[in-house]
Amino acid sequence: MTEWSAVTTDATRLLRRNGFSGGALALLLLAIAPPTAGAHGFAAPLAWWLLLAFCLLPLALSVHLLFDAALFRLAGSHEDEAVGLAAIDDVLARMGLRARDGASAPLAMRLAGCRRLLWLQRISLAIAVALYIILLIDAMDGACLC
Structure with a gap:
């Protein structure tokens, strides 16, 4: 295995893992927030809209990361780096996502x-988890479950 194919294989693995795990966490937050945190209290309207936004952003980024993983997998299937990168540019140009320059x-x-993209996904997921915790504390009226 050449250094080129090893780098693209590692990038593909990292992007797929983060794409699936980040998307799953965002979906999990969207699924458990309404039944557990409720829609009561002072922070509810704004926090719910923010939670929705900060869960949809990582989902969109997860799709982008999975698309990038597919592109790196395509590039890794070529023996030469220049040919692999040209294949990525060709796919993007055919899809109309980038002009051929x-x-x-x-x-x-x-x-x-x-x-x-990974850092943006992680930051938005951290904000979403923090908003969920705020909604959960607000739904419990500040009472501790301990």
Whole structure:
């Protein structure tokens, strides 16, 4: 296995794992929040809308990460880095997501973009969990279950 295929395989694995786990956590929050946190109290209207937004954002980012994983898998199926990156650019151009400009972005830039998406997903999930905790505390009227 060449260094090129090892890097793309690792990137594919990381992106798929984070895409599925982040999306599952966002769906879990959306599923358990209404029955457990209720819709009562002062913080409810704004917090519910924010919770919805901060759960839909990681879902959208999860889809983007899974799409990037598929693109890296496609690139990894080629033996040469330049050919693999050109294949990604070709797919994006055929889908109308990027114009063909002739210059292909290097692998390091593409991986840096994926890392930014991962951090954005993690931050939005952390905010969603914090909002869920606020809603849960508000629904219990501040009482501790301990």
